[in-house]
Each structure stands twice: as C-alpha cells, then as structure tokens.
Amino acid sequence: MTTGKAFWRTLDELADDPSFRERLYNEFPSEVEAISDPTTRRTFLKLMGASLALAGVTACTRQPEEKIVPYVRQPEELVLGKPLFFATAMSLGGVATGLLVESHEGRPTKIEGNPLHPGSLGAADVFNQSAALSLYDPDRAKTITNLGEIRPWAEFLAMMRATLISQKPLQGVGIRILTEAVNSPTLAAQIQDVLSRFPSAKWHQWDPTSRQHTMLGARQAFGEFVEAQYKFENADVILSLDGDFLGLAAGALRYAREFAERRRPDDAAHMNRLYALETMPSFTGAKADHRLPLKPSEIEVVARQIAAALGVGSASAPSGDAQKFVAAAAKDLGEHRGRSLVVAGESQPPAVHALAHAMNQALGNVGATVIYTEPVEIAPVDQVASIRELTADMDAGRVDLLVIIGGNPVFTAPADVPFAQALAKVQNRVRLGLYEDETSAFCQWQIPQVHFLEEWSDARAFDGTVSIVQPLIAPLYGGRSAHEVLAAMSDRQEQTPHDLVREHWAAKEKQAATSPDFEARWRRWLHDGLMADSAFTPRTVSLAATATAASPVEAAAGGYEISYRLDPSILDGRFANNGWLQETPKPITKLTWDNAVILSPATAEKLRVDQRPAMRGGEHGEILTRLIELKLGNRTVRGPVFAIPGHPDDCVTVHLGYGRQRGGHIADGAGFNAFALRASNGMAYGRGLQMTETGEGYSLACTQYHHLLEGRGIVRAISRDEFVRDPKAMHEGFEAPPRTLTLYPEYKYDGYKWGMAIDVNACTGCNACIVGCVAENNIAVIGKDQVLRGREMHWLRLDTYFAGHETNPETYFQPMPCMQCENAPCEVVCPVGATVHSHEGLNDMVYNRCVGTRYCSNNCPYKVRRFNYLLYQDFTTPSTMLGRNPDVTVRSRGVMEKCTYCVQRINRAKIDSEKQSRRIEDGEIKTACQQTCPTDAIIFGDLNDPNSRVARLQKEERNYAVLAELNTRPRTTYLGVVRNVNPELGE
Amino acid sequence: MSQIFHRSTNSIARVSIFGTIFIVAGLLVILLYINRSPWITRATAPREQPIQFSHERHVGGNGIDCRYCHTSVEDSRFAGIPPTKTCMNCHSQIFADAPFLEPVRASFATGKPLEWTRVHDLPNFVYFDHSIHVNKGVGCTTCHGQVDRMPLMYQEQSLQMEWCINCHRNPEQYVRPKEAVFRVDYQPPSNQAELGARLVAEYQIQKLTSCSTCHR
C-alpha cells in the first residue's frame, strides 16, 4: 500500500531529511566540553535510537528502506535497545522532587519518581510526568539573541564583562538579579558570591509558584522564616484551612502517601479523619470526611472560631452551617492532642498560616505531627515587597543591569506593580528563559535556558534533602543554565555548571573535588539521586506575639470575593505550552485548555448566566457558557463562567497562568489572564469584585459534565461505622452474577493472570496517573477543538462523581482504564480480530490489524476505547518524535487504541525473568499509572499468585467490579470508599 | 432480423463468462505469490552499503564470533551494530591503508557515524527481542541464514508474519542446544523432532501466539 505512506510517516523518512540530520549532528560540536565529561554517556546520540526504535504503524506490505546508524565510539554502559535509568530532581516553587528518568539511547523518554527520595517515595506528579514533553518542545527558545539578532555566547560574555567592569567602582550599585525562589545551594552560593563582589548589587525574588503565604505565615507566627513539615502518619484528626496538602503543596506526594496509609479501612480503627474548610473544591476537600465550603474571607473567621474553642485567641460565636462544624471539629481536635494537625493553604493569607501554627502549638502537635526546620528556600523574602522595590528602583533609573533568571515576571507580577513599564528603563536587560515569552519581549538579551533534564545543578526537597540534578541529554537547543549566567557575572566565566556544582559540594565536604573519596561520594549521590542524611534536622521555635493577629482588614466594598489559585495543570503559566498538561482534565471541573470563572450554581443563577452541554460532544465535550466581565478595583478581565457544585456562593475562583500572549503555539490564546486582576494588596483573595454579564457565549472543552451516579453502583461508599458493622454493606443492591452462570466453559489462564485493583478510597484525583499514562504510551494531544467534539484520547480517565446536595456534595474519583474484561464485549464484535485475548488474559489491542470500525468502542460499556479520528500524532516534528517511548507503537489515523495494562512493561519483565528461568515477582511490574500514584491506589499483579497484593486486594470485602451485572468479568476491580464520618455531624 | 454476431462470438462469450472465474482465481494465486516473493519481501537481495562488508570473510574466513560485533544480542532486544571503534580495533592494523576502508577511517576521524542500510527490517509495529530468542535456543542462522556464505548481507527469510508464527507454533522444529546458538555451521540433526521436543521442555519454551507477544 504505497498510498498508506503519506499518512504513516515514520522517522526513517525523516532521517533522510538533510536539515534534520544536520541539526542533530551539529548538536555535538557545540558541546565540546561534554565529550570529556561523564555526560557523554547520556549525550544525545545521533539517530541511532531514533531510527531504530521509534515506532509508527506502517500499513505498507513493502517496507521502505531504513537506515541504521551505529555509534562511532559506543559508551560502555550502554546496551543498545535497553533503557537506562538516571536519577535527577525537578524543582518547582523552590522545592525539589527526586526523579528517575528512563533514557533510550540517550533520549529521556519517561520520568518516574525516585523511590529513595523522601519527597517522592517513587511517585511523581503531573508536572514531573510531563517534563519530558517540555524538554522536546519545539517552541523553546533556541538561540541567544540581542534585540532579536542572533549572537554568540562570547558576545554576551563580552557585554557582561564590560558592564561589570564599569560597575566595579560603583560597588555594583546598578546591578540587580531577579530570580525565582532558589533551592539550589550552588546557585545561591553563586549569587552570594556576586553580591559579595558587588556589595551594592541587589538580589530580588519573584516566583508565583513559591509558597509565599506559607513562608510569611511562619514568619508571622515565629518571627523568622521556618519550614513546617507534617507527619500525617501520626495525625488522627486533621483540619485543613483551605490547605490542599494532597495537591499543590511542598511534599504533597509524600503527604498524600502518608495520608492514604492512614485511611485503609482494613485497619478501620486506625483511620484518620479530615475536616476541610475550603473555597474551591480540591483534592483535599474531596477526600475530607467533613467539608465546609466557605468564601475565602470566611475561612479565617471559622478558623478563628475553631481556634477559640481550643483556647487559641478569641473569635465571634459561629453561626449557621458553621456552628455544628466548629463544635465538632474543635471537640475532635481537642480530644486528639498531639495526634491532630492543622494545615493552612497557599490560597489563604499569612495570618491564617500563623493561626494554624498557633493551634498546632496549643494542641501539642509540635514534634509529633509537625516539626519545624530551616526553610527549603535558601533565602526566603517577602516577594511582593521585593518586586515592588525592584520596580521602584528600575522606574527611578537606578538599575543599569538586570539579570532575570527564569520566571516570567512581566506576565506574573502583581497587577498594581508596573514591572513591565519600569523594566524598559533599565539599560541592560538580560533574560535567561526556557521560552521567548512576555518577559523576553522586554529584554535585549534573551538566552535560552536549559531544561532541567539538560543541566547540572542541585536542589533541596521539602525536607531539605539535597539532590544533584544531572543532565540526561546535552542541551537540545544549545541552552545555558542559571549557573553559567551567574558564572558569567563572576570571575569564573569559563567554568562549567558540572564543575561549579561539584566544587561547591567538594568545598562543603571540605574535600578536593578530584579526590577519589569525593568521587565515590559524588557517584553515590548521582546514583541514588540524593545525598543521604542531608535532610534538615528539626529545630525549636517559639510562638511570637503576632501569631494570632488577624489579617489586615481591607476595605471590603461589598461585591463578590475572588480567590486566586495556581492552575492545577499549568501553574502560573510556565507549563502553558505543554500539551499533555493542557489536555489533562482539571480536577473536579474536568475542563481542558481553558481556565474559567468558577462559581456556585446559585451564584450563576443570581448572575443570570447559564451553561449547558452543546450538541457537539455534549456532556463529554463542549459546554456552552457565558463570558463575564470581572472588575476588581480599576482592573477588568473577561472570562467564561463555569458553575460547579460544592463551590461556596457569592465568590468566584480563578486560576492563574492562562491568557498567555507569547507562550508558544499551544499556550497562546488559551484562557484569560487572571494575573491582570491580582494586586499586591490581595494576593490570596480579593474583595469587592464586580461581575457583569457580557451577553457573549463561550465554549469550554469539558471531558465530563455529568457527575451523578444515576443509582448505578459505579462508585460505592459507606461510613466507617457501617463498614465495621457489615463490610459488605456497600454492595447492597448491586449484585454480580455468579461465575457459574454461563453456557461456556471457562478459559484457563495457567501462567500469569494479570489483574488490577484500584482503591477508590485512596485515590486523591491528582491526575498523575493520566499524565504518566500519556507519557508512557505515546498518547496524542488533540487540541481544544477535538476535545470539544468529544474525542479526547486519554486511555485512563479520572471519572469524578458527586453525591449529595449540590451545595456541598461528596466527591469521588475513579480512575477508569481498560477493565481487561475476561468476557470482553469489544472482542466479539471486532470483524478482523484486532482486539483479542492474550493467553494471560489481557485484552490485546493490535493497532496494525485495526481497520477502524469503532464497533468495539460502541460495545464497550466502560467507554475506555479511544479512536484516532484524525491524524492526531505528530509524525513530522523531529523533537517530539524523539521523546516517544520506543516500546509502544505510535498510532496513526483510523485505528482504535486503549489501555493495555502497559503490556510493553509486562513483556520486558517476562523476557527478563525468562532469561533467568524464574517467575515474575509480585511488584516487579508496575504499570505507568501505578508507578506514579502517590497513594498506591492502583495495584497491578498476577491473580494466579494468591499472595500477590492484587490477589489479596481483590479478596477484600470492599472489592467490586464496575458493571459486574453485565458479566463482562473485568480483571480490573475497585475497592469501595469508606468515609470516617464524625457521628456528631452525620453524613 | 439479420444475424448481429459472428459465429465466433459464441465461443468468446462462453469463455469470457465461465473463464472469468478462472481468471479471478488465477489473479488471486498470482497475488499470493507476489506477496510472498522477494520483490515484496526483499529477501535474497543484497542491499547497497557504504562499505562492501563481507560476512563471508569475517565470519566464514576469519571465524569471528557473531557477538564480537553484535554485542548486545544476548542482553537486549537489539543485537547491536558495531560502532566504528570495533572496526578500527583490527583495521588500524590490518588493511590499515586499504582504500575501500576509507569510509571507516573517515568516520573514526570525524566522529560521523557510518550509515548502514538495514537488511532485516521489521515493521515498526513489530517488537522483536533478540535476547529471548537467543536465550531459548534459536540459532542465529535459523533466521539469518548462513551468513558465513554471504559476501554481501541479504535477508534470507521472508520475515512475514506467517513465517514468524510458524516457528512460534512449532518451536520444536527449529530450536537447537543453547551452546550451538552462535554456531554458523550448525545443521539440525536427523533426530530434530526428538531433540526439539526435549529442548522445548528443557528450556521451557512457550508457544506464544498471543498478539501482544509481538504487537503493542
């Protein structure tokens, strides 16, 4: 079929494209230093791997000719065709997570958590999982430019040298460095070095993803910046003050694990209980046993009422809904002194954090469920003050050289700080950034920044543990790291980041960087991905008098309240050009590709704005809603309204990071810019918001709009007390047919019998499994238009169901991959046998056999099959092709695809075990979703092994099969939810 | 009415109607042959390579073991193509100035790899693993033929699915003792049926014909 070829491009064709080859060959000569350095083994090695392994479904009966390009000198560690794993770390908001990166012939393809790392425990979040895509992003900045003209690095160094020489006599009074929150000890040391040589120079920080309110709250409570670390394993009763510790928080992966470990109903007596006060429904609120939706300002009020009941500070008497809640929570907390915990969240102002610290002190939790250490951020500051000061300096013409390391302050600065205008008054503006973004547009020098997978650095985790960041690949686009830019400002201009980091730690260890002893340690650190015992030790703190001081009262001029949050997918916009993240349905709202003005149904009604599923895609695609104008002070922004149950009335939540102007092809034009509303006097939330309906409609791409269970036993939940009374009570009314109820003889699965158990009780809905699956299985990004049509491609969905009243429903998350039914309805109807059972009971999907009738999907009761309606995969962009998993076929147009239980991992383990003539051990194979799950909610294994975890879980009383009544006999089963309801509050 | 058609039309008409069946059947048979022919599979056709590398000389003549160059065949799905360095191990001494080895020396000097044309090329949706086959007693020559008699490398087998499946269904017809896997001169003994059955049991060879064995 030669006609097939046009649609079924493979990399081989591309390998013949001279420009592509040219580019790849040329990567190396520019990296001369890398040859002599250990990075060589991981440097990006020509076409070898790519032409070898990149898969594309070719429909050709006659193969196109393929080239095979060996190494010239093959690195010793490398076994061609076998992936290598390297440890590194990724920092976000000044906190690092330890990672393991899978590399195929020098191409990092898949990122996993590092099981040794305290901040990961083997899990990874959506940002970690999607980092590989950002690495290969073709929109990344690629060249050093000055006023738009391409310039060599040497010219930048010359400029820098000249400026520094002129500043030297002035003590560097015109020098400013603007960074994000810094958790790299080496980088901090480099900055300090520059500051010591130019005493009048200043270092400013601005990082919307860092934990400003947490840090400032700690300072308010204790008079100094300290870090609070929580020990959820010791907490019996938890109160969250809009604290999304399961979602966007330092150490969230670890906290989620510890939290979930205390919610296993098989140890019912040991279950913790979570009370949550929150505005925007979050993971934490969804997992809470009792949740109270409150306006942002009311959270402080109710928190003070609970505190007062515990003897901390004083407050007005609670009223309304809160009354019972306050009493019950305070009583519960009071009864669990030393075993309780109060956590405040970033979306609350510092005063609430301070109050939480005071409550923990009063409850005797310090040392038991919370410990204090020095901060992870190396030099925390009040960032609003910092950027305001910088802006004032710039505006006054006092700045001659501004070096902006990362971040995107022009886009993210508070709306009332005229950063961009002031920036133009700086003489020399240098920007190191991953993209040529909004800030780059205001700077003369734009230097492409290396991705963290390309750089040498170091980083501290939430508990202070240091990891060495090591590169997996030489910079694809010739980027430079922050270390190099700062080295350019020092007298060590030519030092490589590798040497800088190594020497920094050698100096710390008081050893020569070249000594064999240090070399051994260094290798250990690189191998493990962390420095053992580098975590902070607890320190004592004493409560300051200001700890219970209330937030400074703003002039609240009626109107609505507005709560700002980092977007759960793209944070402050830094991941806006990442298609995997854009297309990941946001928790609870299930929106993709947009942010929205989120409010309660009652408020929507009050504003006379309505929303409804459109014919296109419907509940599974397009939601028609209204554009509304938000006016806060003199600032206005227009955004689409989206009402969700559980949001408090008379306030709205907006997510930051959207509305990018220069973010890249994917980022631009999506959503509206909420930073344009957020002012420095209301960084957590604003009051006095005016909203007016514009009369214009808007289409939101939403992957699930219907959240009711319709009386179907899809998710099953009961309270702990009921569970203890009768563990099977949750299955009442939902019966599964007995296995004997069939005319057919049963198939015997003698070897392995793969199965999966998903603990709905443990799932926090964090989406990491979805992005992990996307990364592992080369799942295509299809864009908003296709999502609107109801064609999203995720093999694993996170179904979200609400139960109860819409003002404050219970929320359940149910990961829904292919169920691998033994009596698979999809298989019977496939006319060509493209989906059949394997002898281990997998529901195999053979892409190359599929002709695309879609019958299987129609007949799938779980609707987990995904169809390539158009050519969704990118077969043309060289860099995106490099990031693909070579073990999984890249599906082209017109074929069905679906979850395979990561059969490539099963096969790899099988081959490995067969070669050693042994059986695969339990836990040896982890599916991508399982591996990244922070709460261990997904367990995969061999059902023929009675001692395997999955076999034991499937024997639990909570175990049930979704739609068991159809007798599909799914291999994937679920474990029901048990809520630890406080009897005093009831359901 | 006068006669419209000539007498001969009778035969022509009958032959064309009843002959159609044979013509269609014949075309189908021809198509089946074409699909299996070297024209489609490219079996037996040597490919043009940057260097006229002779397996006959290196394997047959010099007796170099397969694994000297194809280093990863026992550990990885990919048998490995030797880096230029491997060539230079010998050819920095032997034929060090031979003009036909100029591309090798150039590659070694410039660091630009040699670009070979793949001979055994499976479609990209097929996942073949060398290591497991080699470890289960499938000899190199079973699939690759007598490479020691190939001056220029060519593909001996069709590499079509029915060919793969044939061995996956009847491994006992093809397996050999593990120690003979890399022997290019190995010939199946006369008691292959008996030996094969014994080896299949001994090596725990499974007859894997599930789709996901190769496609995923």
Add this chain to the structure above:
Amino acid sequence: MAQNVLPVKMNQEGMPDTAVIGPGHNITSVTDKIASIVLTEKTGIVWVLGFLVAAAGAGMLLMSLSYLVVKGIGIWGNNIPVGWAFDITNFVWWIGIGHAGTLISAILLLLKQSWRTSINRFAEAMTLFAVACAGIFPLFHTGRPWLAYWLFPLPNTMGVWPQFRSPLVWDVFAVSTYATVSALFWFVGLVPDLATLRDRSESKVGRVIYGLFALGWRGSAMHWHRYETAYLLLAGLATPLVVSVHTVVSFDFAVGILPGWHTTIFPPYFVAGAIYSGFAMVITLAVPIRYFYGLQDFITMRHLQNMAKVMLVTGLVVAYGYGVEAFMAWYSANNYEGFMVLNRINGPYWPFYWALIACNIVIPQLLWFKSVRTNIPMLFVLSLIINVGMWLERFVIIVLSLHRDFLPSSWGMFRPTFWDFSTFFGTIGLFLTLLFLFCRFLPMISIFEMRTMVPGKRVAEGEHAH
C-alpha cells in the same frame, strides 16, 4: 380474469381499482409501449434536468468520500461514545429500502401475486442501487478503508483471518450475497427483455450492446422451461435471503450489549421496518415515473393501493416493535434499559424520537382510509414522511443508545457536520443518478412478464393443465 365481466366501479383514471393493467392492451402493444421508452422516445428535458441534479449529488458524494479518505473519519461528527452515527444510520436505511425490491419480485412471485409484475423490475433496480449506496457506508465508515479487504477471508501472508463471530463479518457476507443475488435476479429477469430490445433496436450500436447482454436469448421452449425454473428457485432463495439480510443488520445492534441495542425483538422489527421503508420508496419513485412516462396503464391504482396496504401492515409491526422495546424496558426492571427509554422520550434528542413516532406510527394510520390510499398526491407525501421516519428510527436506535450508556462519566452528544450531510445526500444523488440511467436505457417494466398479464390471451392457465 373474471374482473372484466363483473360490474366494477371505475376510478378517476378510468380503470377498475383492481386492474393490474389498463384496458385494450395485447402483447404487441405492451411490447411496443415499454420498449419505445428506451428505444424511440426522445430524451426529455425533465430527464436531462433531473439527471444533472442527481449527477451533481453523486459528484458531491465523490468529493465527500475523497476528502474523507484524505482526512479521516474526524470530518464527521462521530466521537466517543457515539462511534457510529450518520454512517451506519444511512447504511441501515439504504439496506432497508432495498428490501422492498426483493420482496416484490421474490416473495410476491412465490405468493403468485399478479400485481407485482409491472413494478418488480424497477423495484429490483431500486434494490440494487440502494444496496450500492448502502455498501458505501460500511466501507467508508472504517478508519482505514483501504484495509477493508481484511474483512474477507482471503489467504494472506499474515496467517490471520476475519473474526467470524463479529456481526460486521456477517454483514459483509449478507450484504455481498444480497448484492450478488439481487444483481443476478435482476439480470436474469432482464435477459428476455434485452433480447426484445436487441431485436427492436434500430441502431447498430444498440443491437450489439443489447445483443451482447441478451446472451443470444431466442425464446426456445426448453430455455423458457429452465429459465422459469431458475427464476422460481432464485425467488425461493431470495426470500429467506432478504429476511436474513436485515436480520443480520439488526444483529449489528442486537449482539451488542448496549441498552437500546441488546434486544431480541430486533430481527422481526428490522425486517418489517425494511419492508416498510422499501415500499415507501417504491411509491416515492413509482408516482413520478408513471406520471412522466405515462405508465398509468401498467402501474395502476391497484398497485399503489396494495403497496399502501403493505405499508400499513408493516408500519403496525414496527409500531409493535417500539411498544415491545418500551415494555421490555419496564418489565425487565433493568435500570439501564429504563433510562434508555426515558432518555429517548425526554432526553436531549427528544424531538427526534417524537418525530419518529409521528412519521412512522401516527401519520401512516391515515392509510386505513381508502380515500387516502387512492389519493395519489397524498400517498406520495405519506411515502416521503415514512422515508424520513425510517431514517429517524435508525438514527434514534444508533445515536440515542450510544450517547448515554452505562457510565454517566462518558455520556456525550453527536452533532453532524457538513460532511455528514454531504455524504448522505450524496448517496441519494448516486441513487437517483443510477435510477435515471436505468429508466433511460433499460425497460423499467418487465416486458415478457407483462405479456403474460395481457387479458384475454388465448391459452389460459387452466386449459392445458396436465
């Protein structure tokens, strides 16, 4: 032909209601009248205009299908959960229409219904063209139509075969058998008429072309004997075939586990529905054809009335099917089935369901009245309504079942795109194009069978009976 002597009420066309052929015809006039349409009459302006419009439609189909192959199924509105929508709706609709042709020519032949004779030829042609239009959809609705040959059991180098448990493979066999048998049946019926055209054509080209296809038919006694045997056998074979085809089509759904699909009533209800829509289409075509070609003598009021009665009966069977669906949903007490029925009645697609009920059940009840059955414009309008209704029925079964099935998280909606419509209307264009060509170049009424119908023929049936 006792009718001639009984006092019979004459209708407005001057014929008794029961006549299957107009008065005053003999075998010569019948032959000349029908053959002249093909051989001597000038190509009318109506034909030319109609043909151009239809051909434009066929051109649109070609364009739509080309774009479909280049871009993919995504140009249609299908999605997950609604994997099938217009494509399979159109397929079932066309296949259903085809059924009337086979029914008229085969089943009515077996039942010795003399009134079938003047309508069977073009009903059969309609069958063929409808099956051709239907066949387009299963082929082009696949994501990779160039691999559709994998549905046939052809020896191949992969060593893999079709999966014979799939109703789609059954479809392939049923539809291709149906197309083959219909074509053979139609062609066999045409042979003696082609011989007539061969012998009566005045142009050399016409004689050669018709002559080639007439296969040298000369009306020999033994030939007629075998011919009639073969024709009867074909009718006997086509009868179970036509029932099986729509049964198999209904299996596409009934074998599925979807509420709204997984129903045992489907086979009879689909077959009845097919006949219903097929007869509606025959009336839709017969009314203008008899008008434009002056065939009132051959397609008489009796034909139209009888077809109307068949529609009434099959319409009631279909109504029973709808009733059983709803009843079973209630009687089974199955949550999903119950929801499915309620979702049809007042879900987001409720107008489609109620339009379907109106078109297929309520309005056709007018056919109980003879005044309606004999009112040709009214009958024509009713047939159009039933055509629309039957299309809606398939749309309701397919889309409304798919769009909200088991897991509420996966509910969705389908909205057709331009290309959905262009493909559908394109097949109507193709259908009409073929029909126009047929009317122009082939006898649209079976001449030799009409000869047997001529009243007063000297050898009556009983006379020489042995």
Add this chain to the structure above:
Amino acid sequence: MHTKHAKHPITYGLLAEFDDQHSLVDAAHRAHVAGYTKMDAFSPLPIEELHHAMALPTTKLPALVLAGGLTGALGGFLLQTWVATMAYPLNIGGKPMFSWPMFIPVTFECTILGAALTAVFGMLALNGLPQPYHPVFNVPSFALASRDRFFLCIEAEDDKFDLDDTRRFLQSVGAKEVSVVED
C-alpha cells in the same frame, strides 16, 4: 445426408411462423406426434403447455441448485470452523473456539450464494447460453419472436427431415409462413 454437405450455405432447418401461442402449441404437439424430435419452438413469453406438447424433459436444475447450496453451506461452515479452531485459534471475549452458533449467519449466506450462483450459471450452462450467434437469427422475421410472433423450427439434423415434406407438414399444421434457416 450428403446433399447437405454439398450445399452452401448449409440448411439448418425450416422455421414456421405462427400468429398466436395456441397455434404454436398445437403445431408443436402435432410435430411431436409426427415423430419429429430435433425441433424447437420459440415464443416471446413462456408457455408451459409447449413443454408438455413437445414432451420435453424436466430440467435437472433444482438438483444442481440443491448441490450448490449444500456446497456453499459446507464450505462456509468448514471455513469458519477451520479459521476459528485450527488456522489461528484465539480467545475472543471468552467465547469457545468452536462457537458454532455464531457461525450460522455466514453459513446461511454462503448457502444462498452457492445456490443462487448455481441456479443462474447452471441455467445458462444448460441452455447453452450465451449464444449470440444462432442460425435462426438468419431469418429476418425471427426478430418478432421477442415481440408477438411464435415460431417452430424443425432442424435438418432430424432423421425425418426432408426439405419439401417438412415444409408441407408445417404448412399443414397452420404455419403462416415457412422459411429455410441457413447456417
């Protein structure tokens, strides 16, 4: 007989034309009684009586069609069984390999296809069709055989055939016109 060979063109037979089917049936019957065997009657419409009048044999076609149908059925069923159980046995949704109930629709369609093809091609083959050239077409008036005339042809090969006797015989049974058919 040798006179026939000497002649150019060869006489195929004599063709008698009749106005209506009744006369034809009558004439054919009388020709049969008179002992003519190699003859054929032609009519624009099937006349069942002709068959009896000429004592023509009953066709074997139904038996052939039955055989064709059984071949189709067996072929279809065996093909499916072979594919599902021997060619590449696969576990399809937990159904047994030999899921014979699910093979019935295809078996049925194969039956019909086999029978229908046999019926049509068997009929053609038995009738010796296609035969675009036939001596009777040499008679110009035979064109009306497909319109409204009826013909009886007594072939020269008949043992009783004699150009003059037979012509007289035909005229005696009511032929409107008798013409010589040349081959």
